[in-house]
């Protein structure tokens with residue numbers, strides 16, 4: 001519909017220019033700027049945006065009216081939180097900032113969880129929020145809220161637009177800031193008088209503000225040389241590949257360096273997919289629910305090359321016991337991350353791909369690590385990712401994850417909610433490519449999965465997209481499935497339904513003497529019927545036989561499917577390093593805690 005309207009306006013514009021020179025007669029894709037709102041949209045067009053996610057309302061209406069005249073496709077979500085998560089996933093998958101739009105007041109506050117989520121994971125999004133007219137700001141006007149104040153601590157930068165002539169520049173700058181250097185969320189708050197004000201300002205290319213300190217792409221060469229020597233002299237080296245490797249498109253550099261020098265690789269959770277997990281050198285994910293092998297290797301390494309990781313507490317456990325015998329090389333685009341949590345012996349601030357190329361060029365000798373690789377292979381045998389699947393118990397969630405992985409192509413994108421299901425999706429799916437793991441790693445936001453699957457599918461329409469959700473997480477944002485139906489997005493939502501808020505139940509069992517207060521529901525809605533009510537295909541799988549049948553039906557269906565997998569409610573996520581514990585003291589079952 002938007003395209004039709006844009007065509008109509010373009011036709012109007014071209015008929016207005018009849019009789020002029022051929023150049024001016026040409027119908028362009030760019031909106032004709034007449035007011036501040038047009039300028040906002042022109043800035044997005046100039047930045048190459050073709051999709052926005054959001055919900056309209058009074059204060060943002062001028063911007064939506066400008067969108068009506070644009071070729072940008074807008075996807076109306078059910079809730080602004082969904083818009084922020086969809087934009088976030090779009091940003092992860094495409095590498096370009098996703099755009100979320102909302103009105104003032106509740107529209108803006110509903111975006112807040114998604115903005116905070118993007119901030120924690122360094123995901124590039126730009127949020128455009130409507131605001132009451134400038135003369136009403138501070139009056140407690142209808143739907144007024146201090147969006148700038150609320151979002152200041154959770155954005156890379158935010159802008160209060162003051163003038164129709166410059167609002168387009170504000171948007172371009174916010175866009176540039178979101179995508180340059182360490183990525184993250186930005187906000188532009190748009191008072192209605194500014195978007196309605198007359199202007200014919202020309203759009204400018206997105207560019208972070210001149211004052212923004214984008215770290216130089218290359219790291220200090222002397223430190224690189226010293227780090228390369230340390231690598232060559234190591235006997236127990238490990239590469240720790242983080243989310244910054246994915247964001248910085250450095251996966252190929254990590255892969256070739258690890259293989260050339262025979263260095264085992266652990267990934268962080270945001271780093272899943274940055275190194276192929278089916279490669280011999282892959283030790284899997286490290287941290288709280290990481291593999292035993294990864295956590296043993298992190299603990300016993302004598303050299304750790306951490307790239308694009310902020311060494312967060314879920315990865316390190318107790319920092320005093322983290323990689324105690326290792327020299328640390330830390331590569332990060334954000335100098336503020338270096339030595340923040342773990343002291344770096346070789347601090348290398350710079351772009352992950354570029355610095356890896358520098359390290360590669362400087363490393364002329366491979367470490368003597370044959371014994372170490374034998375040791376990591378031994379740990380793999382000792383701590384395999386296995387689970388029991390007795391026939392007299394309900395279906396194990398790990399089986400569902402593996403079955404979906406097997407039934408889908410290698411580049412399938414996995415989105416998740418938060419809870420046990422997120423961890424099983426991280427542990428039992430084999431990630432082979434970057435930008436295939438789309439999850440709320442840092443903020444841990446339940447309900448992220450369905451809207452994220454929508455954003456991911458819009459960014460990569462030809463790629464299979466699967467969302468793993470818990471019953472609890474699905475109930476937070478599951479209504480967004482109506483958007484997938486309306487937009488004809490062929491996604492598969494797999495609910496790992498244990499009729500518990502399972503991760504809470506697991507912690508209550510382990511740390512609160514099994515007092516399962518408010519975590520056992522023993523009843524959940526009929527999710528298949530709920531999906532059908534929204535217009536999606538609804539499926540239920542109660543047994544091992546029904547799992548592949550349901551998966552096949554979902555993948556064959558041309559449109560969104562929701563599969564309600566009834567899983568063993570008593571299944572727990574292991575291995576587990578308790579919060580603040582030592583990585584090599586992981587528990588393989590509750591009794592070990």
Ligand SMILES: Cc1ncc(C[n+]2csc(CCOP(=O)(O)OP(=O)(O)O)c2C)c(N)n1
Pocket residue numbers: 417418419420421422444445446469470471472473474496498500501502503504
């Ligand atoms: C928005 C939000 N509220 C609360 C929590 C705390 N929390 C973490 S996991 C969890 C339970 C999730 O239950 P469910 O979605 O059913 O997934 P399961 O653990 O059973 O796989 C809760 C309540 C959270 N992470 N996010």
